Amino acid sequence: MARLSLTRRLLKIFHPEGIPWIGTVFYNALSATTLFQRNYDVVAQDILSYGSEGSILDIGTGPGWLLVKLHQQAPRLRIIGLDTSASMVAKARKNMVAAGLSEEIEVKEGNASQLSFADNTFETVVSTGSIHHWKDPIGGLNEVYRVLKKGGNALLYDIVSDTPKPVLKEMARGYGRLKMMLLWLHAFEEPFYSHKAFEMLAQPSLFKAGRTRFVGVLCCLILRKGGGDA
Numbered sequence: 001m002a003r004l005s006l007t008r009r010l011l012k013i014f015h016p017e018g019i020p021w022i023g024t025v026f027y028n029a030l031s032a033t034t035l036f037q038r039n040y041d042v043v044a045q046d047i048l049s050y051g052s053e054g055s056i057l058d059i060g061t062g063p064g065w066l067l068v069k070l071h072q073q074a075p076r077l078r079i080i081g082l083d084t085s086a087s088m089v090a091k092a093r094k095n096m097v098a099a100g101l102s103e104e105i106e107v108k109e110g111n112a113s114q115l116s117f118a119d120n121t122f123e124t125v126v127s128t129g130s131i132h133h134w135k136d137p138i139g140g141l142n143e144v145y146r147v148l149k150k151g152g153n154a155l156l157y158d159i160v161s162d163t164p165k166p167v168l169k170e171m172a173r174g175y176g177r178l179k180m181m182l183l184w185l186h187a188f189e190e191p192f193y194s195h196k197a198f199e200m201l202a203q204p205s206l207f208k209a210g211r212t213r214f215v216g217v218l219c220c221l222i223l224r225k226g227g228g229d230a
């Protein structure tokens with residue numbers, strides 16, 4: 001059974017889970033850059049390759065850019081973003097207004113470990129760059145399991161600490177080494193999981209097992225509710 005390392009458990013005691021106000025200003029600006037926006041496009045495309053109907057929940061949505069990309073590529077999808085940081089939720093709502101999508105896209109305040117949705121609500125649950133911050137990742141995954149419909153997918157994207165060299169090389173070719181370093185900046189704040197530890201998070205959860213693959217620079221943990229494992 002996978003356990004969180006001692007360092008990670010200690011960091012989780014002292015580190016705030018949701019991005020505090022000053023962080024939201026910085027992250028909102030950073031994530032508006034072409035580097036991040038291109039990445040959201042790629043991730044949205046990947047998510048929609050699993051299905052573009054029904055309802056989707058994005059946990060730890062941050063400024064909500066992924067929600068905009070999902071709507072642009074699948075306008076019929078019901079899209080909800082959720083974040084535990086009140087100031088991040090305020091930023092995301094502003095961004096939805098600026099994109100003219102405040103009616104189409106809902107952004108709610110809430111935590112992965114206690115989702116305010118009924119059982120079997122969503123076809124898909126996603127999250128990008130957030131799970132390494134969750135204080136209770138297994139509890140969060142169990143909540144994801146609960147709110148997913150049977151046969152639904154959870155697609156959890158995050159950077160891992162040991163990204164394979166060929167993936168890094170490919171990304172550096174596309175983005176440039178300097179910009180790539182930006183992506184690693186906030187790893188100093190709270191470390192990413194290793195590839196193996198990320199995959200192993202599924203084991204003690206209700207999903208029991210999952211598999212991973214790389215989508216650009218992000219590692220995607222793919223979990224399926226019912227109908228066999230991912």
Ligand SMILES: C[S@@+](CC[C@H](N)C(=O)[O-])C[C@H]1O[C@@H](n2cnc3c(N)ncnc32)[C@H](O)[C@@H]1O
Binds near residue numbers: 031112130
């Ligand atoms: C690095 S940002 C990523 C934001 C966005 N998904 C993106 O890819 O740009 C991580 C976000 O996860 C949120 N977060 C952290 N722990 C959370 C939790 N347990 N439940 C919900 N949101 C959480 C933080 O407040 C922050 O906005």
